[in-house]
Amino acid sequence: MSATPFLDMMPSSRSSADGAEGLAGGEDPLPDGxxxxxxxxxxxxxxTGVLVVFDRRPEAPPWKERGGFEQATTPSGREVTVLRV
Structure with missing residues (x-):
C-alpha cells in the first residue's frame, strides 16, 4: 500500500497555523506532510506553524514511544513544530 497523506484540519490565526496529517499506510508521513x-x-x-502527524502505519513505533515534539524545516525553509502521535 502506498502512503496517502492528507490534511484533516487546519485551524489558523493571523500568527500561526496548526495542521493534522493522517496516513493510510506506506512510508513515513513527515516529508509529504x-x-x-x-x-x-x-x-x-x-x-511558522504546528503540524500534528498521526502515523497509522502498522510498522510505526508503539503509541507510547512515538509521541513527542520536534523541530522541522519545510521544503521552502519555514521552521515548524511537529508532534508525532
Missing part, C-alpha cells in the same frame, strides 16, 4: 503544510502556510502568508 511538511511539503503539504508548507503550501498551506504559503497561502496564509505565515512563516
Amino acid at each position: 511538511l511539503a503539504q503544510f508548507d503550501r498551506y502556510l504559503d497561502r496564509l502568508s505565515l512563516d
